Amino acid sequence: MSTKIEISGETKGERRVLTGNAAAAYGALLARPDVVALYPITPQTEVVELLSQFHANGLLDAEMIQVEGENSAMSSIIAASVAGGRVFTATSSWGLAFMYDAFLMAAGTRTPAVMVNVNRETPGIYSVSCSRQDMMSVRDAGWIQIEVETTQEVLDTVLMAYRLAEDNDILLPVMVSYDGYYLSFMSEDMEIPPQEYADRFLASLKEQPERLKLVPGGPLGFHAHALLEDFMEYRYKHVAAMERTKNKLVEVEKEFEDIFGRNYHGAVEEYRCEDADIVLMTMGSSTGTARVAVDKKREQGIKVGLVKLRLFRPFPKEIVAKVLKGKKAVGVIDRSVCFGWDGGHLYNETKAALYDSGQNVKLVDYITGIASLDITIDHLERAIDEVGQAAKGKPVKDVTWLPLE
Amino acid sequence: MKQIRLHGRGGQGAALASQMLANAFVVEGKHAASFPMFGFERRGAPVISFVRFDDLPVREKTQIYAPDCMLVLDPGLQRLPNLFDGLSPESTLVLNSSKEVTESPSDNLKTTAVVNASAIAIAEVGRNISNTCLMGAFCAATGWLKLDSLHEAFKFYFSGKLLENNKNSATRGYNEVKLIEW
Numbered sequence: 001m002s003t004k005i006e007i008s009g010e011t012k013g014e015r016r017v018l019t020g021n022a023a024a025a026y027g028a029l030l031a032r033p034d035v036v037a038l039y040p041i042t043p044q045t046e047v048v049e050l051l052s053q054f055h056a057n058g059l060l061d062a063e064m065i066q067v068e069g070e071n072s073a074m075s076s077i078i079a080a081s082v083a084g085g086r087v088f089t090a091t092s093s094w095g096l097a098f099m100y101d102a103f104l105m106a107a108g109t110r111t112p113a114v115m116v117n118v119n120r121e122t123p124g125i126y127s128v129s130c131s132r133q134d135m136m137s138v139r140d141a142g143w144i145q146i147e148v149e150t151t152q153e154v155l156d157t158v159l160m161a162y163r164l165a166e167d168n169d170i171l172l173p174v175m176v177s178y179d180g181y182y183l184s185f186m187s188e189d190m191e192i193p194p195q196e197y198a199d200r201f202l203a204s205l206k207e208q209p210e211r212l213k214l215v216p217g218g219p220l221g222f223h224a225h226a227l228l229e230d231f232m233e234y235r236y237k238h239v240a241a242m243e244r245t246k247n248k249l250v251e252v253e254k255e256f257e258d259i260f261g262r263n264y265h266g267a268v269e270e271y272r273c274e275d276a277d278i279v280l281m282t283m284g285s286s287t288g289t290a291r292v293a294v295d296k297k298r299e300q301g302i303k304v305g306l307v308k309l310r311l312f313r314p315f316p317k318e319i320v321a322k323v324l325k326g327k328k329a330v331g332v333i334d335r336s337v338c339f340g341w342d343g344g345h346l347y348n349e350t351k352a353a354l355y356d357s358g359q360n361v362k363l364v365d366y367i368t369g370i371a372s373l374d375i376t377i378d379h380l381e382r383a384i385d386e387v388g389q390a391a392k393g394k395p396v397k398d399v400t401w402l403p404l405e
Numbered sequence: 406m407k408q409i410r411l412h413g414r415g416g417q418g419a420a421l422a423s424q425m426l427a428n429a430f431v432v433e434g435k436h437a438a439s440f441p442m443f444g445f446e447r448r449g450a451p452v453i454s455f456v457r458f459d460d461l462p463v464r465e466k467t468q469i470y471a472p473d474c475m476l477v478l479d480p481g482l483q484r485l486p487n488l489f490d491g492l493s494p495e496s497t498l499v500l501n502s503s504k505e506v507t508e509s510p511s512d513n514l515k516t517t518a519v520v521n522a523s524a525i526a527i528a529e530v531g532r533n534i535s536n537t538c539l540m541g542a543f544c545a546a547t548g549w550l551k552l553d554s555l556h557e558a559f560k561f562y563f564s565g566k567l568l569e570n571n572k573n574s575a576t577r578g579y580n581e582v583k584l585i586e587w
Contacts (some may be wrong), residue, residue, distance in 0.1 A: 015431070016561075017424065017427050017428040017431050017437065017561075019424075042445075042446065127444070128444055128445050129444065179466075181440065181441075181442060182440065182466045182467075183466065185420070185440045185441055186438060186439070186440040186466060187423070187424045187427045187428070187437075187438065187439045187440065188427075188437075188438045188463070189427075189431045189436055189437060189438075285466040286466065286467075288464035288465055288466045289464070289465045289466055289467045291464050291465075292464055292465045372442070372444075374467050374468045375467060376467050376468070376470070377465065377467060
């Protein structure tokens with residue numbers, strides 16, 4: 001899948017047809033990381049191939065560590081980050097599982113790492129295929145998690161992720177996720193922005209107080225030991241930093257828009273919601289398909305809108321409650337299964353957010369897109385029809401496995 | 406919007422062909438998107454890939470069930486029972502085949518474009534990778550894309566001798582394809 005690509009030295013962006021994986025590699029390249037540690041896994045492998053190619057061609061001026069597995073990839077970048085470096089890695093599914101202890105360590109040590117996770121089904125039922133089961137399995141690990149829709153958004157969000165991770169008010173690892181196959185291998189026309197833009201966008205990180213660094217000859221303890229209230233204080237501060245991410249993302253996107261001319265509406269995007277009675281709620285690649293389904297239903301006179309969730313951790317519960325206020329019913333499109341609850345993760349999270357807000361909005365969940373199952377326009381139109389029925393008070397199943405049921 | 410579905414086998418370049426086609430449409434100023442669908446990466450296993458192009462940005466990220474055009478890179482795939490699903494009386498089929506096609510492969514077809522892409526690829530590229538030849542035939546059969554745009558898009562994927570060989574393979578596909586109207 002690798003393509004021969006050279007980065008342009010011009011001050012104008014370059015229009016190219018690139019895959020989601022290539023977009024991730026370009027995002028990392030433009031961020032000028034100091035240390036990149038990678039291990040290949042389908043459907044992420046192209047990220048490794050391209051960054052290795054950039055390094056071999058002299059475009060990527062970074063220490064490139066070809067590790068023997070994902071656990072070492074994550075451990076290497078934690079160490080490099082502690083030494084003050086800007087770091088990058090990418091993985092998926094089994095790789096994420098294999099780095100689990102190091103992944104938790106990155107959060108606990110407040111390592112400002114950026115990692116791309118290409119969404120894939122988790123181990124157990126052997127299936128090299130798309131779902132969000134992997135990223136959802138680490139939702140409580142303490143990482144910031146952002147899920148994206150297009151290849152352009154992949155590149156742009158990798159850059160934004162550094163502004164969040166390395167911000168002195170945040171200092172947390174950030175995972176940028178995108179759907180395997182449906183986005184990792186999706187080639188779309190997009191823009192590779194000029195290096196100068198990326199440099200300008202990331203420049204403010206140099207002006208903040210210097211991070212505590214481990215340097216030779218200066219003994220320091222990282223990976224602090226703590227018990228009781230001391231430990232609790234670490235957790236408390238971690239959670240507070242995650243909460244600050246919600247506003248920070250809006251600030252960062254505003255600056256991004258000023259430089260690059262693009263914007264993703266922060267944590268949550270509303271599409272044709274203004275006068276909508278019912279809405280679909282999506283994440284990731286199927287959002288584009290949902291836009292088409294919503295437009296088709298609008299042509300038939302149905303007042304339906306779309307809510308796209310971009311920031312998954314921290315969960316923007318206040319915004320979700322606000323955008324769903326006054327809607328008669330909501331159809332949630334889930335690409336993962338929340339074991340032990342009958343439903344998907346987005347459904348459960350949204351339900352909790354609405355409970356807090358005191359609103360009684362009918363939620364209908366669709367588990368779909370599991371193991372690369374195609375989320376089709378027909379599926380989403382059916383969901384809109386059923387949500388419309390639910391809005392009229394007719395009985396509709398709370399959770400439907402589409403197209404199984 | 407037009408929708409194109411490609412059928413090949415792992416290693417034959419169906420996935421890369423869909424990327425190159427998307428690139429060629431963008432060369433012409435259109436918007437385009439493509440992606441392949443396969444499970445494990447295995448040589449010889451059936452691979453499907455999809456291309457959409459339009460004057461407006463392509464938003465849907467879903468497979469193609471009603472293709473306006475279908476490219477079949479491997480003649481043996483015609484035995485698959487569902488291969489031709491979703492074709493319409495307006496659809497075009499671009500087929501790699503060394504045999505003469507005397508009957509319409511599907512009831513739902515307007516045009517069948519046949520070219521011995523394997524033989525041309527072996528002669529021009531030195532390997533039985535028929536994708537670039539079949540894309541040349543696609544340009545001639547549909548008229549949706551200029552051969553020059555295809556050649557231009559190849560530059561993102563090939564260089565040197567390989568670029569020339571694949572351009573030649575596509576040009577021969579363009580010139581030697583036989584169009585049959587049913």
